[in-house]
Amino acid sequence: MVEDTSEYDLKIQKRINNTVDDPVCRAKYGRIRDCDLYKTRPDVTVINGTVIIKRVIRADSGNYTLRLSHSNGTETSTDLQVIVEAPIGSVEVSIICSSSGVMRASCSSEGDQLLYSWTLNGDPLMDGDSSIDLDEKTVGSISCSVKNHV
Known part of the structure; x- marks a missing residue:
């Protein structure tokens, strides 16, 4: 001004x-x-x-x-x-396996306006959701990263 x-x-x-x-x-x-x-x-x-x-x-x-x-x-x-936003807290990943062979990986963290990114064996899978479904043929290392504006 x-x-x-x-x-x-x-x-x-x-x-x-x-x-x-x-x-x-x-x-x-x-x-x-x-x-x-x-x-x-x-x-x-x-x-x-x-x-x-x-x-x-x-x-x-x-x-x-x-x-x-x-x-x-x-x-x-x-x-x-x-707009006041909280920074990201610690990130936790958990996996639940169903009897049908479907695995659901979930990612959780504290903070505001969180954006999730998933990779499998270093290759990007998808962005946006805090959980992802994997079929029984999925093999490797899965990781979740979380970011926000803070």
């Missing part, structure tokens, strides 16, 4: 009900003036017009409006969408 924010009032508002009562945080000259958005969060600071949250939480996800008001009366604003 602008590079030098020293002459601006910064206002960031989390849009919950789209009313003037939605939580807001105001800063001027690089310092938070009043903030009901992050009032209990000492890990939130403003440096050179940048709002820095050192430890985000899931509740920080949402839609925000950022408004900059210049001392000469001009104003500019933009809408922001913030």
Whole structure:
């Protein structure tokens, strides 16, 4: 939006009900003036017009409006969408064999927006699903990898 924010009032508002009562945080000259958005969060600071949250939480996800008001009366604003995702935890693979000879390999992990990839003997099988069915003729080493945006 602008590079030098020293002459601006910064206002960031989390849009919950789209009313003037939605939580807001105001800063001027690089310092938070009043903030009901992050009032209990000492890990939130403003440096050179940048709002820095050192430890985000899931509740920080949402839609925000950022408004900059210049001392000469001009104003500019933009809408922001913030998505907080958890990183991938440890990955576990399990295999269940049925009496019909079908094997189901399942992959599990903690995290958000997980993307699964499967390989058999180093060759790619498929992407997307957390489990895969294999027939009784399948031989070799199966592996699952998990990734997300984090």
